[in-house]
Amino acid sequence: MSDTDQMDTTLAASAPTMSAERRRRSLGGYLFMPAALTVVLVLVWLSISRRELDAAEQNRLAFDYILRMTWAHIQLTLASTVLVLVIAIPVGILLTRTFARPITPPAIAVFNVGQAVPTIGLLAIFAIAWRFGFFPTIVALAAYTTLPVVRNTMVGLRQVDASVIESARGMGMTKRAVLGRIELPLAVPVIMAGLRTALTINVGTATLGAFIGADCLGRLIVSGFSGNRPYITIIGGILVAVLALLVDYLAGIAEDFLRPKGL
Amino acid sequence: MTDTQVDPAEGSADADTIEIRLENLSKRFPGQQEPAVEDLSMEIPKGEIVILVGPSGCGKTTTMKMINRIIEPTSGRIFLDGEDVTKVNPDHLRRRIGYVIQQIGLFPHQTIADNIATVPKMLGWEKKRISDRVDELLEMVGMDAGRYRDRYPKELSGGQRQRVGVARAMSADPDVMLMDEPFGAIDPITRDRLQNEFLRLQEEIKKTIIFVTHDIDEAIKMGDRIAILKEQSRIAQFDTPERILVNPADDFVADFIGRGASLKRLSLSRVRDVELHQWPTASEGSSQDEIRRVLGDSDRSAVLILDAQKRPLRWVTADHLNRAGGGRSLTELGLPAEAVVQPNATLSDTLNEMITARYSTAIVVDSNNAYQGIVDIDTINATVRTMREAERDRLRPDRPADEEDGQ
Numbered sequence A: 001m002s003d004t005d006q007m008d009t010t011l012a013a014s015a016p017t018m019s020a021e022r023r024r025r026s027l028g029g030y031l032f033m034p035a036a037l038t039v040v041l042v043l044v045w046l047s048i049s050r051r052e053l054d055a056a057e058q059n060r061l062a063f064d065y066i067l068r069m070t071w072a073h074i075q076l077t078l079a080s081t082v083l084v085l086v087i088a089i090p091v092g093i094l095l096t097r098t099f100a101r102p103i104t105p106p107a108i109a110v111f112n113v114g115q116a117v118p119t120i121g122l123l124a125i126f127a128i129a130w131r132f133g134f135f136p137t138i139v140a141l142a143a144y145t146t147l148p149v150v151r152n153t154m155v156g157l158r159q160v161d162a163s164v165i166e167s168a169r170g171m172g173m174t175k176r177a178v179l180g181r182i183e184l185p186l187a188v189p190v191i192m193a194g195l196r197t198a199l200t201i202n203v204g205t206a207t208l209g210a211f212i213g214a215d216c217l218g219r220l221i222v223s224g225f226s227g228n229r230p231y232i233t234i235i236g237g238i239l240v241a242v243l244a245l246l247v248d249y250l251a252g253i254a255e256d257f258l259r260p261k262g263l
Numbered sequence B: 001m002t003d004t005q006v007d008p009a010e011g012s013a014d015a016d017t018i019e020i021r022l023e024n025l026s027k028r029f030p031g032q033q034e035p036a037v038e039d040l041s042m043e044i045p046k047g048e049i050v051i052l053v054g055p056s057g058c059g060k061t062t063t064m065k066m067i068n069r070i071i072e073p074t075s076g077r078i079f080l081d082g083e084d085v086t087k088v089n090p091d092h093l094r095r096r097i098g099y100v101i102q103q104i105g106l107f108p109h110q111t112i113a114d115n116i117a118t119v120p121k122m123l124g125w126e127k128k129r130i131s132d133r134v135d136e137l138l139e140m141v142g143m144d145a146g147r148y149r150d151r152y153p154k155e156l157s158g159g160q161r162q163r164v165g166v167a168r169a170m171s172a173d174p175d176v177m178l179m180d181e182p183f184g185a186i187d188p189i190t191r192d193r194l195q196n197e198f199l200r201l202q203e204e205i206k207k208t209i210i211f212v213t214h215d216i217d218e219a220i221k222m223g224d225r226i227a228i229l230k231e232q233s234r235i236a237q238f239d240t241p242e243r244i245l246v247n248p249a250d251d252f253v254a255d256f257i258g259r260g261a262s263l264k265r266l267s268l269s270r271v272r273d274v275e276l277h278q279w280p281t282a283s284e285g286s287s288q289d290e291i292r293r294v295l296g297d298s299d300r301s302a303v304l305i306l307d308a309q310k311r312p313l314r315w316v317t318a319d320h321l322n323r324a325g326g327g328r329s330l331t332e333l334g335l336p337a338e339a340v341v342q343p344n345a346t347l348s349d350t351l352n353e354m355i356t357a358r359y360s361t362a363i364v365v366d367s368n369n370a371y372q373g374i375v376d377i378d379t380i381n382a383t384v385r386t387m388r389e390a391e392r393d394r395l396r397p398d399r400p401a402d403e404e405d406g407q
Helices: A002-021 A027-050 A054-061 A063-096 A098-116 A119-129 A136-156 A162-170 A175-212 A218-226 A230-259 B008-017 B058-065 B090-095 B112-117 B116-121 B128-141 B160-171 B188-205 B216-222 B241-246 B253-259 B260-267 B288-297 B318-324 B348-356 B379-396
Strands: B019-029 B037-045 B049-055 B073-082 B097-099 B177-182 B208-212 B225-228 B234-239 B281-283 B302-306 B312-317 B362-363 B369-377
Touching: A027 A230, A054 A119, A054 A218, A063 A098, A063 A136, A063 A175, A098 A136, A098 A162, A098 B049, A098 B234, A098 B302, A119 A136, A119 B302, A162 A175, A162 B097, A218 A230, A230 B318, A230 B348, B008 B208, B019 B058, B019 B208, B037 B058, B037 B208, B037 B234, B049 B058, B049 B216, B090 B097, B097 B160, B112 B116, B112 B128, B112 B160, B112 B312, B128 B160, B177 B241, B177 B362, B188 B216, B188 B318, B208 B216, B208 B379, B216 B241, B216 B260, B216 B379, B225 B241, B225 B253, B234 B241, B234 B253, B241 B253, B241 B379, B260 B379, B281 B288, B288 B302, B312 B318, B348 B362, B348 B379
Parallel strands: B049 B208, B049 B225, B097 B177, B177 B208, B281 B302
Antiparallel strands: B019 B037, B019 B073, B225 B234, B302 B312, B362 B369
16 A cells, blocks of 8 residues: 555655745746747637638637637636645545545545546546536536545645654644644645646646537537637647646746745 | 642742752653653753753653643653642743753844743733843843844844743743753854853853753753653762762763763863963063063063053963073963963863863963953863762762773
8 A cells, every 4th residue: 555655755855845946937938928928829810810711710700709618618627726735635635644544545546536547438427427518527627626636735745854843842832733833834845746737637638528519629629620620729839738837837926936936 | 639748848848949849750652562651750950051861761851741741741740849730831931941942043034122022921021021022132132132133033143043932931030940952952162152142141040950961061061950860760879060070870870971070070160260370471562681580580481471450461481581592572482372262261272272282281361351360271181070079978888989980
């Protein structure tokens, strides 16, 4: 049991330590990504406006349609990430408490299943068992990304120096106070790295929601394929990529600013 | 049934002098055959530093941690200032007891001021009182409050972190402090300085301190009393450092203090406790003839040259004068005045200074570095002898003085 557990720990730990060492960036560092994405969007817009569109393309590439799909895509991403957050962080906290030690390996195994099954498969199962659209999509997304967040929460909490916890307890802080005022703040960088991973996976994977009728940018890609309109697919693909990079960029900023001072 | 065995009169007499009483304390960790601590009873007097010392795994840290119940005892009782605290709320108990561990465990995401304010905040002190207390404590441990209060732990050196750790443990002015190898992770030079500072601080604050270490030299230096523990925290000897050194209770203790017992005894007396000798001195402005006269008047072979503030500068002998000829200033003649100690230095430090400087004399100066007198190797020798004889005399009734300490 502890073997896989340990391996997970080291795997999850390697990513956040990299980001934990990155300090806040210069202004130029902050501006580069939005500038680049704006350039891409302008190019996309120029391309669409100069092209002779046929009916299907006009339909799919209309500005308000794209806007609606983008907004729906963002909603899917945020909703699934909030769901993950609400499930994974408390579970991660519980699994690091001493009393939960015996159930940690089976619990991790359950979340592993979620990540091992391909999302598209999960989507299909949920869609058949449940119904089409928004909700099965966010559940499938959440099932897929809960594990990394649970794991990072656990790693984040476990890497808190035992002597810091001991001195806190030794001064008479209650267990709850130690968790809230010491352990969680010190675990924030690693937990945030996990959330960022989840968010980035979700924004990309939300595209698959199109297969079960959820509104999202995936619709452009799917309809481009099915209507034999590669141009729509390419635009859809670019827009998803832009959105994913933007979300990752924003999450990176959040990481920079939520990291406690003094670390 | 709880208090039947404690005579109330005796209890109240205890309350004046005994801060902590451990009664038949045992700890058995789940899944282990042997108990970590077995039936330990011990009384810890108010205002003293009591050292728990013993080999690794003897249960000394477990014992200490049972006092603030970081480790809950399996059986036995703990009294703090006469009150049975074995069953009280452990979090409230711990707020009354200062706690310093080897790794210090400062909160890395909190400023020094917030770190120190941890317990006062939990006790609900007012902001102003907390802030004043933080400044007071920082000054007490020798750190500039204005400069350090808003820094983070990672911006401090190891020694500074250790000071903050001590300040944090003292924040709510607890009567009792537990210290688990507090100087263990610090380089030897800084450690020595921090130990001295801490002893000076203790003279003012007079806390009851339980101090765990595996280093017998530290125990001898820091302890008013030392408990030498065998495995399962069985007390091999619980006594003052002097008596442990002179009269080890058994082979285990003798082994543990090692063969350097006579030398270790030097850590027990300080320069201010021994009689200083005087040495011929001359001021740096003196002529060579004056120096020759001073030399002629004494039976010593050298003169100590002092500056205008009476600070020692050089040793000058007749030889040096002859070789130098007339023209040179006294400050360039002779040998530098090394091996300078203050009255609070231990004789062990003094001897060390002498050996380092390769002189047989150490110069004693006051806190302004002005010359007071000298201590020589004979004084040190005599002190060791007197100490040994005094202890022998006291112990003769119950123990024949049959053994030397292998020196």
